[in-house]
Amino acid sequence: MSSGSTPTSATPEELYRNSPDQSVPWVVQKYGGTSVGKSLDSITKIVESYISNKTNVAIVCSARSSHTKALGTTNLLLQASREALAPPSSSSSKENGSVSGSATPFFPKRVGSGFFGKDMSSSISSLTQLDLNGNTRSSSPSPFTSSSNRSKSPPKSPTTPGPQDEEVEEGFHKTVDLIKKGHLEAARNTLRAGPLREELEEEIERDCESLRGFLYAAQIIDEISPRSQDSIVGTGERLACKIVAAALRDRGVDSELVVLDNIVDSSFAAVGGDAALTAAGDQGVAQLGQEFYDHLAVKLGERLRDCGQRVPVVTGYFGPVPGSLLAQIGRGYTDLCAALCAVGLKASELQVWKEVDGIFTADPRKVKSARLVPIITPDEAAELTYYGSEVIHPFTMEQVIRARIPIRIKNVENPSGGGTIIYPDEAFPRSLQTVKPQLEELTVEERMPTAVTIKDSIIVLNIHSNRKTLSHGFLARIFGTLDRAGVVVDLISTSEVHVSMAMQSFTHRHRLTRLTADLEKIGDVSVSKEMAILSLVGRNMRNAIGSAGAMFTALARAGVNIEMISQGASEINISCVIEEKDAIKALNVIHESCLTQPPSPARFSEGLQLKA
Template structure:
């Protein structure tokens, strides 16, 4: 139906809403950047289907990606940060902002979809850095920041070198900000029907991007971006994405509310694992936040989302500056963590992670045609698969939900009717599973399960170090690990003896880092490097009780003529890994899948198969 024959937005009576019944269960749905960028129509239908089945829904969104994560908004924001600290010319950096004040908080103009009247704003959601938030008391369910200053202007330049200055202005972070703004404006125009709703959304995008531009320009002037400022810059991506999603849902008849979490971490956190908790150093000496901090945050998130009433919360995955920096403490996976903590705070029946695949497969279906969907998996298995190349969900994020005994379901945004893959807490793990054959009533007990999946991690190098001072072999390993720690290097696999160590790790992006590491390690022993390698990992919960899993794996590789560089088995005994040449990766993946993850044609299986057919 064309926009000319339909209303610009649904009336309040027509909107889909959550229930106020406290007995109705909650589901927290996390959507990745690609889903936000390409599948808003599907997201709307998914939300409507859950509400219609008497389930309350809360949505957490990543920054949008129109094509791939590499070209996504977060990467562009990080690029803009780097560009702000490398100005195109000294004359441009010396220029001033003519006739403006610090351009971080553009003024609200008018009222409407995002609201101006903030009389009922939540005190814990005040202004911060680039954007803030407040609750709208207008009939519209959406709110945005209460800004008090005039919109920033693009930096002006001295008249003495106008042509060069204008060219410089168009380069660097200005060009990247323009690219971000253009992409989001195009998304708004494609996603929403013409009307006041879309007009105000476009104004919001303009304001946010110009605020970002002013913020970066100020950073360029002082030649510094603090960790807190970097967090706020990156958080712009989630704010922009959620504004589009919230507006799109409302335009399609879902009563939604934009929830910006910039100030959810407030002074109350100081006593529950805030700055005082940053005392014990973790990996590479980065102080870590305690579990008490995350427990407190989950409670506050649950309280905030319940304040939305019947409106469907659309939550920014970015939840504001945390002690020690959000990126340093959690990394790029903070959106998944936010969704997990929302699920814990709401005591949700399920956390759903919506991707562009049907769930977790026994192998990469793009590389192994016979790969099949895994219906149920344990947290340990999911963690191993994530670490060794299959992007599932970060183990720390998963831990927050699993410890609250909330299952996680991986589903396909383009195939919402599919069952997906569910990650059960160990104590809830089903003791039997239905056969994967359609209409089959046969069950396989957990003890009969095959290994769960096989995965490949590409772009690996192997460092072999042989001690050249055998009389000091007792300090050999300590010196190696001390060198790796100082270099900030993460080792994926390791195989050791008294005087020899083999280590597999991700290839270095910058060659000089490898050169410097090799120079330091050569002071300890003789070093050789094997490049263009891959880690092949066989993962399975029941492998610790299975006899012959390793033998079957290595026999299959030997028959296929695949040479093994090194072997390692995890302490959990649910993972057997080996390093092979990268050129053999796909062949090895298929060989192991066919030999170790396909049920053998035993007489009992053959009889069972005949009975089921």
């Protein structure tokens, strides 16, 4: 099947294609869920423009979201997995809960490019193999057919498994129906009527019914392993990429769906895979080694080049990895996949397309005078990500930057904008020992911080010990308690017998109650709620005196009380904790005083300080 089957579609000869010339540079474009859900026309035009300018394009997609991430497919899939394990009386509950399970995958056998095996419990009537090899119905192959499997026969019609009772619409069944309905509506609203749309609808039906059967099987055995949880979540990227691949073909771009469920195979065990998990990493959690990601990048590059001239549409989900994809990487695995694809292809650029023009000096929704930052270093981008701005995960950045590939943040609705580029600026030193005399000539603008950001929903725990004779073990006991509770601390300020810690508020109130009770065994504990972290970030701050003074003076003049203060070891971030009700006022005050107004003589009277 191809768009050539539809009378109004482009013929195979008219489709936009990547160049067969190996010297033509690659650009990897990563699109988020809301872009996939709302901006397919813009995505098509962007791809066409790059191909027209002699650039090969590969696309990596997140699971679609029609409006916000909170209502996105990934959240619905996680909800469905919780519902599958919920007691029958509360199977339709929407409350968050933990997913239990062992490390043993539910299905030991993996079939085709999907994650559903043929071996099922005898209590399940049937479960369709999730096979992504579509049927070729014309001279141009279907975008759902990979270049290595075009000769295979199409899958059989799915048989919908499910409980034989009157509660079929309850619990996870209702959530799966919601996922299916949303994607079918997207397919019908996006594609013109014809064979291409019909095949896409069949693919969506098949995937959703396979998901339903998988969840039903998990409900029967009352278990979802971490590996199975990964597979459930991966359904979102698979559905999104099928819609994007079909939409591109329908609009005249020769595309190919690239499903990465089986990209991680037995060959990874010897290159930082299973072997890496035998050694404990941070906080005692086994971690995958860099060799694993290097090997994965090579395989991804080879797989994408196998698409020939067709534009690869890649699922951000890249299959089961040792130790579980969600546990090892988290929900940012789509960005990581795009980064590794860029490394494997030796791309000229990794582009992350969002709904904003790039990185701003402050949140433009809260600070009207915020301006676009054209270039930023990875260190600065990492600090902004940690403290409230959604940029790109530091580990993902590391994979690309270490390969000397720049990252560009662009707006899918404003493709002509320059965006923000993340690239190491080697002209600016990382330590004062290497500062050159020429830096004394930096302008006021160059001395200013880069951005200010706010992180809401923060609590502060203050712990005080009166047992000074045991002060040498005070911090050790606190950190041990935090480690056992799995708590991540954003900021910390310490003295011999006093510790203040700022952290994200807990979703479940009982977690804070348990943590407080455990910490009270160590010392007196007080909790400050409804707080926010205000962070001033800039690579130049390490070379200029007065940044902290200007920041705190501005907050004092605005009547903003400071709960605690912290400066990172990198010397490019000064953070403080304030009351959440003052967050927007503080954001505007700091932006006006530190990022807009020229520094006063008192702030920079000594200019840049150089070490002898």
